[in-house]
Amino acid sequence: MQIPYILLQVILVPIAAAIISIPLGRKYGPKAGWLAVGALSYTTLLLLYVGFNLYAGQPPVSEVYSWSTVNFNLSFGFLADGLGLPVALILNLVCTASAAFSVRYMQRRIEVLYGKGRNGMHALYYSIYLLFAVGLVGVALATNLIELYLFVELTLIPSYIMIDLFGYVDRHRIAMMYFIWNHVGAALFLIGIVLGAVGSGSFNISGLASLSGTPLGLVVCSLILIGWLVKMAAFGFHVWLPYAHGEHPTSIAAIIATIVGLGSYVIVRLLFGELSATFALFSLPLMVWATVTLVYGAYLTMAQDDVKRLYACSTIGQTALSVLGIASMVQLGVVGGVFYFLSHVIGKCILFSVAGILTTQTGVRSMKQMGGLAKRMPLTATLCVIGSMILSAMPPLSGFPAEWIMFVGIFTKGASGDLPFLIIGIVAIFGTFLTAVYTFWSFIRIFFGPLHQEMENVKEAPLSMIVPLFILAAASLFMGLFPDIIMRLLTAII
Numbered sequence: 001m002q003i004p005y006i007l008l009q010v011i012l013v014p015i016a017a018a019i020i021s022i023p024l025g026r027k028y029g030p031k032a033g034w035l036a037v038g039a040l041s042y043t044t045l046l047l048l049y050v051g052f053n054l055y056a057g058q059p060p061v062s063e064v065y066s067w068s069t070v071n072f073n074l075s076f077g078f079l080a081d082g083l084g085l086p087v088a089l090i091l092n093l094v095c096t097a098s099a100a101f102s103v104r105y106m107q108r109r110i111e112v113l114y115g116k117g118r119n120g121m122h123a124l125y126y127s128i129y130l131l132f133a134v135g136l137v138g139v140a141l142a143t144n145l146i147e148l149y150l151f152v153e154l155t156l157i158p159s160y161i162m163i164d165l166f167g168y169v170d171r172h173r174i175a176m177m178y179f180i181w182n183h184v185g186a187a188l189f190l191i192g193i194v195l196g197a198v199g200s201g202s203f204n205i206s207g208l209a210s211l212s213g214t215p216l217g218l219v220v221c222s223l224i225l226i227g228w229l230v231k232m233a234a235f236g237f238h239v240w241l242p243y244a245h246g247e248h249p250t251s252i253a254a255i256i257a258t259i260v261g262l263g264s265y266v267i268v269r270l271l272f273g274e275l276s277a278t279f280a281l282f283s284l285p286l287m288v289w290a291t292v293t294l295v296y297g298a299y300l301t302m303a304q305d306d307v308k309r310l311y312a313c314s315t316i317g318q319t320a321l322s323v324l325g326i327a328s329m330v331q332l333g334v335v336g337g338v339f340y341f342l343s344h345v346i347g348k349c350i351l352f353s354v355a356g357i358l359t360t361q362t363g364v365r366s367m368k369q370m371g372g373l374a375k376r377m378p379l380t381a382t383l384c385v386i387g388s389m390i391l392s393a394m395p396p397l398s399g400f401p402a403e404w405i406m407f408v409g410i411f412t413k414g415a416s417g418d419l420p421f422l423i424i425g426i427v428a429i430f431g432t433f434l435t436a437v438y439t440f441w442s443f444i445r446i447f448f449g450p451l452h453q454e455m456e457n458v459k460e461a462p463l464s465m466i467v468p469l470f471i472l473a474a475a476s477l478f479m480g481l482f483p484d485i486i487m488r489l490l491t492a493i494i
Helices: 006-055 084-114 119-141 145-166 171-200 205-211 215-231 241-247 250-274 276-302 307-327 331-362 378-391 399-415 419-447 463-481 484-491
Strands: 061-068 074-080
Touching: 006 061, 006 074, 006 084, 006 119, 006 484, 074 084, 074 119, 074 145, 084 119, 084 145, 084 250, 084 331, 084 463, 084 484, 119 145, 119 250, 145 171, 145 205, 145 250, 171 205, 171 215, 171 241, 205 215, 205 250, 215 250, 215 276, 241 250, 241 307, 250 276, 250 307, 250 331, 276 307, 276 419, 307 331, 307 399, 307 419, 331 378, 331 399, 331 463, 331 484, 378 399, 378 419, 378 463, 399 419, 399 463
Parallel strands: none
Antiparallel strands: 061 074
16 A cells, blocks of 8 residues: 655644644644654654555655756656665654643743643643654655755754743743754854865766765765764864753653754765765764763763753763764774664654653752652652663663674774774763763662652652653564664664
C-alpha cells in the first residue's frame, strides 16, 4: 500500500495543527495540547511505516516539488533514506512525548507566569511548539540547501520565543543570548552553503560533492563546520549553553538539546557524505576538540547543584561524544556517532523531563534541598535511573550498543597504526566514565538519603507527564536489544 505524499504530510500536518491550535487553544486552554499530541502521533506512525519499508529492502522514499522556474530552476524535496529516516523518526517521537508532557507542565507554568484563565497563552504555546517538529524533521529529510537552512531557522526562532515567554530566571536576557549565539552559527552556515551552491552551480545537497578536495570546498567545509560547532556548544563556544538550557521551560528542554545535537546529522549529511575528501583534513583536530569538550563538559556538569543546570551542562559533553565518532572518518565510528546522537536525544528528554517534574512537584531546583524523594516519587526515580543508564551507555539500553560501535571504529583505526587516534580513544573512554559519575551521583542526591521535612507532602507527577517518558524508555530498550535495526539503515548509507 502506498500512502500519497507521505513525507509532505509529515511536514504539513503539524503546520495545519499549529494553525488550528490558535482558535482551539483560546477556547479549551491546555486541552489544545492533545491536538499537538494527536498530530505528531500520526506523523510518527507515517515515519514508522516508511522505516518498515526501508528495513524490508524497499528503496528510499523521495519526493520532489517545484519551487521556482523563474531565473533559477529550483525545487525542494524530501528524502527518507537510511540516514535521514531514523533521525526524523526519533526526533518526531521525542516531540510527541514532549507535547504530552507539556499539557500539565505548561498549565502550571502559565499559571505561575500569567495567572489562571490565560487560554491565549496556551494557544500561542502549542502553535509555536508544533513548528519545532516541522523544523527538526525538515532538516532530517531536506534535499535542498536553501530548504535545509529554512528548516534550521524554523527550530531557532521558536526556541527564542519560548525562552522569552515561558522561561525562568532572567529569561528575556538569556533568550537574547541564545538568539545571538545561534544566529552567529547559523550565519556562518548560511555563508558556507551559499558559497557551496555558487561553486557547484546547484542548490541540491548532492551538488556539494563536486567541490570535495578543492580550495573552495575547504572554505565551504570550514564555514559549515565552525557554524555548527558554535550551535553545538563545542569548547570555546559553549558559554551560552548552561544559561539558555538551564532557564528555558522544561517541556521544550529535550527539543532544545536536540537542536544542539542536530549538528551531528548535518555534519554527516553534508561534510562526511558530500565533502569527505576535504572533511578528512579536519579529522584529527576535530577529534581532539571533541575530546577536550567531552572531558571539560563532564567536569563542568559535576560542579552544578541546580538540577536543570546539571542536565544542561551535560549536553556539552554528550554532543561532543557524537562528534568524536563522526570525526574518526571510519564507518563504524560515524555510524556509532549518529546512533549515539539518537540515543542521547531519548535519554536527555527523559532526564530533562525528570528535572521539570522535580521543579513542578517540589518547587525547588537545588539538589541540596532534595533527598529521599524515591519514597514519594518512585516512578520519577525509575525514569531518572533509566535516563542515567542511557547517557552512561549501560546495557540493555540504546546508549550501550551506540557507544560500543563507535569506540570499536575509533580503536580499529588507532590499532591500524594511527597512534593519535588510539590515545584520543583512551582519553574519551575516561570521559564516558565521568558521565556515569555525574548522572548517578545526582540521582543518589535527589532520590536517596533522609527526606527533608518540607518534602513530606510531595506527590508523584500526573500520569500524563510520566507515561510518555516510559514510552521513550521502551524505545531505547528496543534499540538496545535490537541495534541491528538502526545499524542496518545507517550502514546502508554511511
